[in-house]
Amino acid sequence: MSTIKVPKDREVPFGAVTPAPVTSQELFITSNWRIVRPVLDREKCALCFQCVMSCPDSCWSFNEEKEEVEWNWRYCKGCQICINECAAEALSAVPELDFPDGVVRLEKPF
Amino acid sequence: MAQEKLLSGCAAAAQAAKLAEVEVVCSYPIRPYTAIMMELVRMIHNGELDAEFVHGEGEHSQLSVVLGASACGARAYTGSAGVGVTYAGELYSPMAGGRYPIQMAIADRTLDPPGDFGSEHTDAMTFRDQGWLMGWASTPQEVFDNTLINYRVGEDQRVMLPQMVCQDGYFISHIPDKVIVAEPEQVKEFLPPYKAPHPLSLTCPVSHGPQIRPDQGAPMDAQRAAVFLEVPKVIQEAVEDYNRIFGRNYDPFVETYMMDDAEIAFFVQGAHATTCKSAIRNLRNQGVKAGLVRPRWVRPWPTTQLAEALSRVKAVGCVETSTSYGGAMRGGNLIHEVRASLYDLPNRPLVTSFMGGLGGEVILLDDFYYMAKVLTQMVKAKKTDKHVYWIGFEEE
Amino acid sequence: MAKVTEITVWTRGVVMDKEARDIANGFGKGAKMEGKFIQAFDNYEDLPDRVLVTTRKYVRISDEEIEMKYVYTNDHPDVVVVVEPTIVKGINVLRGMPEGGLLIINTNRPIDYMLQFIPNRDRLGAVATVDADSISGIRTVDFSGSEGGVDASGLGAGISAPILGAMSKVTGMVEKDSLAKVVSDVAAMERGYNEVTIQKFRKPRASYFWGG
Numbered sequence: 001m002s003t004i005k006v007p008k009d010r011e012v013p014f015g016a017v018t019p020a021p022v023t024s025q026e027l028f029i030t031s032n033w034r035i036v037r038p039v040l041d042r043e044k045c046a047l048c049f050q051c052v053m054s055c056p057d058s059c060w061s062f063n064e065e066k067e068e069v070e071w072n073w074r075y076c077k078g079c080q081i082c083i084n085e086c087a088a089e090a091l092s093a094v095p096e097l098d099f100p101d102g103v104v105r106l107e108k109p110f
Numbered sequence: 111m112a113q114e115k116l117l118s119g120c121a122a123a124a125q126a127a128k129l130a131e132v133e134v135v136c137s138y139p140i141r142p143y144t145a146i147m148m149e150l151v152r153m154i155h156n157g158e159l160d161a162e163f164v165h166g167e168g169e170h171s172q173l174s175v176v177l178g179a180s181a182c183g184a185r186a187y188t189g190s191a192g193v194g195v196t197y198a199g200e201l202y203s204p205m206a207g208g209r210y211p212i213q214m215a216i217a218d219r220t221l222d223p224p225g226d227f228g229s230e231h232t233d234a235m236t237f238r239d240q241g242w243l244m245g246w247a248s249t250p251q252e253v254f255d256n257t258l259i260n261y262r263v264g265e266d267q268r269v270m271l272p273q274m275v276c277q278d279g280y281f282i283s284h285i286p287d288k289v290i291v292a293e294p295e296q297v298k299e300f301l302p303p304y305k306a307p308h309p310l311s312l313t314c315p316v317s318h319g320p321q322i323r324p325d326q327g328a329p330m331d332a333q334r335a336a337v338f339l340e341v342p343k344v345i346q347e348a349v350e351d352y353n354r355i356f357g358r359n360y361d362p363f364v365e366t367y368m369m370d371d372a373e374i375a376f377f378v379q380g381a382h383a384t385t386c387k388s389a390i391r392n393l394r395n396q397g398v399k400a401g402l403v404r405p406r407w408v409r410p411w412p413t414t415q416l417a418e419a420l421s422r423v424k425a426v427g428c429v430e431t432s433t434s435y436g437g438a439m440r441g442g443n444l445i446h447e448v449r450a451s452l453y454d455l456p457n458r459p460l461v462t463s464f465m466g467g468l469g470g471e472v473i474l475l476d477d478f479y480y481m482a483k484v485l486t487q488m489v490k491a492k493k494t495d496k497h498v499y500w501i502g503f504e505e506e
Numbered sequence: 507m508a509k510v511t512e513i514t515v516w517t518r519g520v521v522m523d524k525e526a527r528d529i530a531n532g533f534g535k536g537a538k539m540e541g542k543f544i545q546a547f548d549n550y551e552d553l554p555d556r557v558l559v560t561t562r563k564y565v566r567i568s569d570e571e572i573e574m575k576y577v578y579t580n581d582h583p584d585v586v587v588v589v590e591p592t593i594v595k596g597i598n599v600l601r602g603m604p605e606g607g608l609l610i611i612n613t614n615r616p617i618d619y620m621l622q623f624i625p626n627r628d629r630l631g632a633v634a635t636v637d638a639d640s641i642s643g644i645r646t647v648d649f650s651g652s653e654g655g656v657d658a659s660g661l662g663a664g665i666s667a668p669i670l671g672a673m674s675k676v677t678g679m680v681e682k683d684s685l686a687k688v689v690s691d692v693a694a695m696e697r698g699y700n701e702v703t704i705q706k707f708r709k710p711r712a713s714y715f716w717g718g
Contacts, residue, residue, distance in 0.1 A: 031596060033518075034592065096592045097592055097615065105598060107597075107601055108601075
């Protein structure tokens with residue numbers, strides 16, 4: 001097929017159509033938007049799923065095997081909606097700088 | 111048995127759309143293409159055509175509606191004319207870049223100001239850079255055929271591009287002529303159903319046209335440019351198939367008329383090519399060796415075919431029914447691409463242009479005789495004095 | 507072609523975007539007053555900024571008229587200013603920095619603590635921190651200067667003032683008095699100048715342009 005060669009890391013899918021919805025993708029990782037991180041006190045957690053429902057980025061999910069809510073550290077933007085919505089006050093905002101890791105370190109903003 | 115009917119270009123387009131079994135039609139009235147939608151709505155009302163009919167709020171809405179319909183996997187059809195075509199301007203690039211193969215039937219009309227119903231090709235020509243397939247028909251029969259051929263080419267998996275099937279407003283759209291309306295079986299053999307590669311769907315969700323990174327802009331453009339390297343092959347296959355199934359005799363890219371021994375050539379697209387053919391026959395009787403080259407496609411521009419067809423003539427006169435104010439030749443826009451196509455020939459012909467038929471005026475046989483005289487003088491003088499002649503305004 | 511000193515200011519969108527713009531414009535204006543040639547503008551692709559997204563502003567200073575006006579991405583920043591400290595954790599801010607570059611961070615944490623997040627710190631000439639949040643504490647939000655417009659509310663009303671003072675002390679490129687004519691909160695700027703903590707890694711050499 002007669003075509004124009006494009007470097008592989010810059011390729012665009014056909015007609016700019018992308019699979020959706022996806023739970024994660026490598027093209028736009030937003031963990032470095034955070035200033036604070038929601039830390040869960042599992043003793044207090046009532047599994048009411050307010051955090052799961054209210055997160056705009058779907059960063060809280062329910063792990064059925066472990067029967068606990070899990071936090072997606074790669075995409076959480078630190079908006080603190082879950083901390084606000086938590087019915088059991090089990091979530092608290094801790095500065096991201098208190099933790100040595102837990103952020104995807106990017107070369108460029110995007 | 112395929113019937114022969116007396117149909118105008120608009121009615122022919124509607125008949126072809128019905129046979130192509132379009133699924134979503136979006137309309138907005140603007141003369142002279144309105145008749146297409148009037149025919150289609152009558153057919154839908156009678157039950158002859160099973161399609162969704164949406165009356166848009168304007169031409170911008172029209173294109174938006176069919177974009178959405180095509181994204182969901184429906185064969186969509188719309189149309190416009192004149193300033194309606196320019197009003198929908200925002201949608202042309204997303205439609206082509208998103209690879210939605212809708213068809214737009216354009217019966218062209220002069221652009222404002224002020225209001226003029228007459229035919230001029232500028233409305234669709236303005237958008238020839240957006241990445242659509244585009245071509246002018248010169249008879250209602252050709253409108254019918256182009257509708258089907260364009261769906262076949264545009265919906266081909268190697269192409270997936272929207273198409274503009276253009277016809278001269280009034281000359282083709284309103285004057286009836288013999289049209290052989292095909293049988294549904296023939297159309298079924300020629301035109302496979304539309305299969306969108308990634309339709310919007312509840313079971314297999316996709317996202318159309320999200321934001322890209324800045325460094326993906328150029329690859330996106332490269333993808334769109336690369337398609338047009340494939341398109342001529344698809345056109346060749348489709349037209350050969352069409353000729354076989356429907357019994358026509360089209361050249362895929364350019365129609366040539368009496369070009370074997372021609373010394374001067376007219377380059378005309380659209381309705382006035384028919385008048386030109388009569389003029390050429392009369393000129394031949396008077397000993398002028400004239401010929402006609404009629405492009406069937408503006409996009410993709412038939413560069414190599416044009417160069418081949420015009421390689422042996424000494425002078426070419428482009429009849430421009432469109433304007434490109436401030437363009438390189440200060441006239442129309444066909445002359446630029448003709449000169450570019452011929453530039454690499456070892457003995458390139460002289461090229462000039464004639465602004466004719468603007469505002470929907472008739473191009474008379476006398477006008478063609480005048481053009482032939484100018485071209486003959488050019489050949490004698492071996493140079494081009496002027497690149498733009500305004501028919502009717504020049505002193506004879 | 508004279509050397510163009512490239513300064514990149516990293517900040518977070520909406521809540522601190524104006525501060526970084528003030529830093530870029532203020533430093534540029536100060537340098538211009540002293541007779542240097544400057545460019546100061548936002549990075550286009552990072553805008554329009556969303557809340558907390560990392561954005562960049564650029565200041566380019568030279569002794570002669572800057573020729574390469576439109577190759578603007580500061581691929582080799584000599585000075586990097588970070589307005590919100592968590593950015594050094596998530597972004598390789600020292601990317602492309604030549605040997606002996608400077609890093610200035612607005613934070614109240616000790617320098618050694620911040621350095622643990624920067625694996626490529628060996629190319630640094632010096633690191634400086636200034637606690638601009640406690641000095642000024644205000645983060646102005648004003649969109650009038652974005653999209654290339656003119657800042658309507660003036661320069662240096664918030665945390666940009668102490669950071670500008672710190673930049674003047676650390677880089678030595680612009681005098682404190684020139685900045686005093688540009689910013690509105692001069693007291694905060696002076697405090698930033700005095701209270702900045704610097705840790706140097708290399709002895710100053712002639713090829714390193716920074717003073718301080």
